[in-house]
Structure formats: C-alpha cells, structure tokens
Amino acid sequence: MDDIYDITIIGGGPSGLYSAFYAGLRDLKTKIIEYKSTLGGKLHVYPEKIIWDIGGLTATPAQKVIENLIEQGLTFNPTVCLNTKVDLVTKKDDLFVIETSTGEKHFSKKVVVAVGGGIISPIxxxxxxxxxxxxxxxxxxxxxxxxxxxxxxxxxxxxxxxxxxxxxxxxxxxxxxxxxxxxxxxxxxxxxxxxxxxxxxxxxxxxxxxxxxxxxxxxxxxxxxxxxxxxxxxxxxxxxxxxxxGYDRDHSFTFDAPVNPERDVEYQYYITTNGKGLTTVDGIYAVGDISKHENKVYLITGAFQDAINAINDIKLSLEPTADKVAKVSSHNEIFEARNREIINKTLVNR
The missing domain is CATH 3.50.50.60 (FAD/NAD(P)-binding domain)
Structure with missing residues (x-):
C-alpha cells in the first residue's frame, strides 16, 4: 500500500497550515492536500488587506500573514500536494482513502477538513x-x-x-x-x-x-x-x-459517511463538530470556517484554536498515553537546535 500518514489535511489555508504546524509539534506524520497552486487560502483574494486581529501581530498585510503562515506550517516538513482536488473520502477498516480528481489515492489514519468556505472562484x-x-x-x-x-x-x-x-x-x-x-x-x-x-x-x-x-x-x-x-x-x-x-464555492468532495457540509444562514456551509474538531464520523475532523460548534469564533485566531484542539484529540486517539497537549515552545526540546541557530544569527547581525 502507498505511504500511510497519521493525518491528512484537506485545505492549505490558515487553519490547515496551523494544523500542519501543530501536528509536526506533536510528532505526527502529516500531509496537506490543496486544490490551488499555492498555499494560503482565501487571504490571496486581497493580499494587501491589513489584518489587525491576530494576537501578538500588529497591523499586517495579508500577504505577509500568508508568508508567515506558510513558513510556520512547513516547519516540520509535511508532504504538500498542490493542484490536487479531493473528490471522495472513504473509510476502509482503520484507514481513510482520499481519492482525487486524477484518480490518485492517499491513505491516512485521520482526516482534517480545513477547506474554509470551500474552493472559491469569483463570480x-x-x-x-x-x-x-x-x-x-x-x-x-x-x-x-x-x-x-x-x-x-x-x-x-x-x-x-x-x-x-x-x-x-x-x-x-x-x-x-x-x-x-x-x-x-x-x-x-x-x-x-x-x-x-x-x-x-x-x-x-x-x-x-x-x-x-x-x-x-x-x-x-x-x-x-x-x-x-x-x-x-x-x-x-x-x-x-x-x-x-461574490464567489462560487465548491464543496464537491463527498464522504461515504454522513458528514457532508450543511447550509447555515451566516456561514453558508459548515460541518458540526464536538468543539474538539471531531465530526459525527470517528477520525474525521473539521477546523476553521468549515467547522461549527458552540464556542466557535470565526477569526483566524479561532481557526488556530480549532487546529490545536483537533490535533491534540488526534494525538490522544492514536497514542492514548501521550501528553494531552504539546509542551510549550519555550521549554520544548524540539526547538532547541533551531533556537540556537536563530540566536547565533541574531548575534552575528548585530
């Protein structure tokens, strides 16, 4: 069988990219599948738009936010498939089979749906x-x-x-x-x-x-x-x-289980989750704008929280004895070598 991943993320926008980062932080083998030719999602619609409401980040053009998200999302070298449209997600035994429009099949233990409002194309x-x-x-x-x-x-x-x-x-x-x-x-x-x-x-x-x-x-x-x-x-x-x-929104990929997006007055399509990203199908999670739950926040920062909750739940599902959350970055040994490189580079440039 082809390579099996712990997590396959459908969608390479802010929620998908942060999911990939946090999955790497939790030592999970990760793949991103993105329909467009670039990562970043709908922020590309207006790259010069100034974004004010991301914690710790002062007013920043969307293009810079995109660049930062991509750099962060690729920190742990997830496999990235661009120009790839997902048509069908099915479950066979303990694995999900993700079929694309070209007939390719991807195999994953868990699936994270991070498609935002869907594949958007201007009317x-x-x-x-x-x-x-x-x-x-x-x-x-x-x-x-x-x-x-x-x-x-x-x-x-x-x-x-x-x-x-x-x-x-x-x-x-x-x-x-x-x-x-x-x-x-x-x-x-x-x-x-x-x-x-x-x-x-x-x-x-x-x-x-x-x-x-x-x-x-x-x-x-x-x-x-x-x-x-x-x-x-x-x-x-x-x-x-x-x-x-406005935009045409394509939610054309389907599941062999009842988790298809439903209509909503404010957010046209959504998948209801349990607050930890889990849908009605065990192993399929939804994060970002496509996800709806009781405490949902439709901001980029809300998408980050969705990602963290989903990845932590996935980690515990795959490894029940694992820590409930990732160790904070300031004390996480996974960053020691990288921190040293950044500090040394800063000293050299002074």
Missing part, C-alpha cells in the same frame, strides 16, 4: 466579451493597490469586499465610482458612510450593460451602465473596472 461579469479584458483592465481581485494610482475606477458590487476595495483606494485612485444592482448596499454601514464622506459616488439599482473597447480592442475605455429600475442608460469613462459579485 464573473456576465457581459458579452468581458473575458477578453481579464488580461488587461477587468479585475476580480486586487493584487496591488498602487497599480491603480491616478486611475479612474468603476467598482461593481455592494458587499463588504467591494466596499473595502473602494475605501482602500481612496487617495490612490484619481476617481472612484461604485455601482450596485440592488437598492441597498449590503456592506457595513460605517464603510459605506466613509465612502460618502469622502465623496465617492454610489449608484444603486445600477448594473453594467456593456463594455466599450479602445481603438486597439485591448482594454475597456467606457462602460455603459443601466438603471434596472428605470431602464435608463449612461456612460462612464474608465481606466479600470473592478468586479466583486
């Missing part, structure tokens, strides 16, 4: 010919806010992400217009008020009807807008168009 703009501008000035994510310096921007979307984009681009872009097909924006009131106080036009009941190309047919130069209430149209000149109409 594309349903306007004829829109796809050809994705390589130029039609955007579904922001990779660098400075690329919009002194530009005239049209932002389509009324949720928190779209309004956050507009807020963060004030003072960088030359002009920003926000449109939303609905009558009332769904973003936080304080964020909307901030846009209004800074003179950002917000056009509700408005959608993109068509895109007008420049002479070279390579970029959008104008956007035809339609008021869905009156059917009136107007034209706006743009340098770039940013679209955030």
């Amino acid at each position: 594309k703009l349903h306007v004829e010919g829109a796809e050809k501008y994705e390589v130029s000035n039609l955007h579904y994510t922001i990779r660098g806010i400075q690329s919009f310096k002194n530009k005239s921007l049209l932002i389509s979307g009324g949720g928190n992400s779209a309004i956050d984009w507009a807020k963060d681009l004030i003072g960088i872009a030359k002009h920003i217009t926000v449109i939303y097909r609905g009558e009332n924006l769904s973003a936080h009131e304080a964020q909307i008020r901030y846009l209004q106080e800074n003179g950002v036009p917000i056009m509700t009941n408005t959608q993109i009807q068509s895109l007008v190309a420049n002479e070279e047919k390579t970029k959008i130069k104008e956007v035809i807008l339609e008021n869905v209430a009156t059917n009136e149209t107007s034209t706006i000149v743009v340098d770039d168009v940013l679209v955030n109409h």
